[in-house]
Amino acid sequence: MDTPLELLQQRLDYRFRDPALLQRALTHRSFGSGHNERLEFLGDAVLNLTVSHLLFERFGESAEGDLTRVRAHLVREDSLHRAALQLGLPQVLRLSEGEARGGGAQRPSILADAAEAVIGAVYLDGGFDAARALVAALFGELILGTSVDAWRKDAKTELQEWLQARRHPVPEYHITATRGQAHAQIFEVECRVPALGRHAVGEGRSRRAAEQEAARQMLELLLAQG
Amino acid sequence: MDTPLELLQQRLDYRFRDPALLQRALTHRSFGSGHNERLEFLGDAVLNLTVSHLLFERFGESAEGDLTRVRAHLVREDSLHRAALQLGLPQVLRLSEGEARGGGAQRPSILADAAEAVIGAVYLDGGFDAARALVAALFGELILGTSVDAWRKDAKTELQEWLQARRHPVPEYHITATRGQAHAQIFEVECRVPALGRHAVGEGRSRRAAEQEAARQMLELLLAQG
Numbered sequence: 001m002d003t004p005l006e007l008l009q010q011r012l013d014y015r016f017r018d019p020a021l022l023q024r025a026l027t028h029r030s031f032g033s034g035h036n037e038r039l040e041f042l043g044d045a046v047l048n049l050t051v052s053h054l055l056f057e058r059f060g061e062s063a064e065g066d067l068t069r070v071r072a073h074l075v076r077e078d079s080l081h082r083a084a085l086q087l088g089l090p091q092v093l094r095l096s097e098g099e100a101r102g103g104g105a106q107r108p109s110i111l112a113d114a115a116e117a118v119i120g121a122v123y124l125d126g127g128f129d130a131a132r133a134l135v136a137a138l139f140g141e142l143i144l145g146t147s148v149d150a151w152r153k154d155a156k157t158e159l160q161e162w163l164q165a166r167r168h169p170v171p172e173y174h175i176t177a178t179r180g181q182a183h184a185q186i187f188e189v190e191c192r193v194p195a196l197g198r199h200a201v202g203e204g205r206s207r208r209a210a211e212q213e214a215a216r217q218m219l220e221l222l223l224a225q226g
Numbered sequence: 227m228d229t230p231l232e233l234l235q236q237r238l239d240y241r242f243r244d245p246a247l248l249q250r251a252l253t254h255r256s257f258g259s260g261h262n263e264r265l266e267f268l269g270d271a272v273l274n275l276t277v278s279h280l281l282f283e284r285f286g287e288s289a290e291g292d293l294t295r296v297r298a299h300l301v302r303e304d305s306l307h308r309a310a311l312q313l314g315l316p317q318v319l320r321l322s323e324g325e326a327r328g329g330g331a332q333r334p335s336i337l338a339d340a341a342e343a344v345i346g347a348v349y350l351d352g353g354f355d356a357a358r359a360l361v362a363a364l365f366g367e368l369i370l371g372t373s374v375d376a377w378r379k380d381a382k383t384e385l386q387e388w389l390q391a392r393r394h395p396v397p398e399y400h401i402t403a404t405r406g407q408a409h410a411q412i413f414e415v416e417c418r419v420p421a422l423g424r425h426a427v428g429e430g431r432s433r434r435a436a437e438q439e440a441a442r443q444m445l446e447l448l449l450a451q452g
Contacts, residue, residue: 056264
């Protein structure tokens with residue numbers, strides 16, 4: 001008879017030399033010591049590199065900024081949550097009784113963290129290539145289905161990535177004014193990058209739209225200065 | 227006679243199968259096409275994983291939050307800049323004439339990026355283990371010399387890492403008041419985490435000190451709520 005951990009290893013297409021590592025990857029902090037947070041730390045970095053490499057290969061001509069943006073969109077809680085469901089992690093998670101009663105085994109953040117921890121455990125147990133194969137199996141389809149252009153329009157993300165690539169702090173957004181009646185309000189938002197002494201202003205029919213416009217203006221400023 | 231690229235490969239303790247990859251890693255965007263930005267994207271992720279693994283091994287008992295914080299302090303422009311100098315990258319960088327005349331080959335950000343690109347090139351050419359060996363050689367001493375406690379007091383960093391680990395946006399800081407005469411001013415700073423609907427206030431004799439205090443208050447708020 002297949003135990004739950006046997007089944008999971010079949011789904012992972014990987015057999016652990018040290019099954020205790022897999023057990024640890026499935027143990028939430030609430031369960032007690034021997035939990036998965038350190039494995040999650042490692043798994044997050046493994047995932048980041050393997051997805052980066054897959055994107056590097058898939059988008060052979062794309063600029064670094066585009067790759068960074070697509071990666072940020074792929075390596076997120078919702079895709080990790082989906083991977084966790086695909087692996088059947090809710091059935092094998094170890095949680096405290098209280099956390100389990102509260103529906104913890106279905107919580108996207110707990111499942112996403114456990115998925116990262118499992119990736120970290122495979123990396124420790126079987127090395128980088130084993131972990132890379134697992135990530136390719138879990139994320140390959142998502143990567144094949146994505147396009148660089150799909151993410152090109154989000155100016156706030158683009159600005160943040162641009163600043164991070166240059167090791168600057170993130171920008172700040174503030175509403176500086178609103179005009180018009182309640183049903184036709186115009187928002188004015190200022191985007192500031194204090195570290196560079198720059199600010200730009202955008203307007204829009206929502207706070208969100210005004211922020212995007214302010215970010216777009218800021219990007220133009222920064223790109224123009226070279 | 228040893229060419230500059232020969233010498234660099236000796237310093238890297240790695241010989242490229244495809245020397246064009248190394249050449250590309252040393253080519254700044256200003257030089258034209260075939261520049262190093264995509265390799266830098268990959269190298270950044272390689273560095274992140276290899277340093278994470280080295281820290282995971284070195285600090286066998288430390289919590290994930292401590293590892294994340296130490297990693298953020300190690301993988302920064304100044305340590306990459308130092309690595310670039312150690313490898314002699316200023317002598318082999320390829321820049322536009324204008325950029326070279328402006329001292330580009332000495333600019334920390336350009337050198338740090340090139341160091342990441344070289345790590346990415348070794349990864350592509352020789353695989354993960356070759357890149358891991360290089361990072362261990364470049365950063366091993368730094369990692370051995372560091373301690374988890376050394377970084378424990380920076381509340382702003384701790385708060386940011388805590389939020390990022392839970393996939394929340396970074397906090398915002400604003401001066402809300404200043405009191406006292408110029409030589410003995412007290413700053414009051416508010417720290418806001420809009421996504422969680424929380425704010426906290428700190429005071430201090432400098433903006434920086436007030437921000438740290440506000441971050442500390444916010445951390446206590448968030449940790450208390452579990």
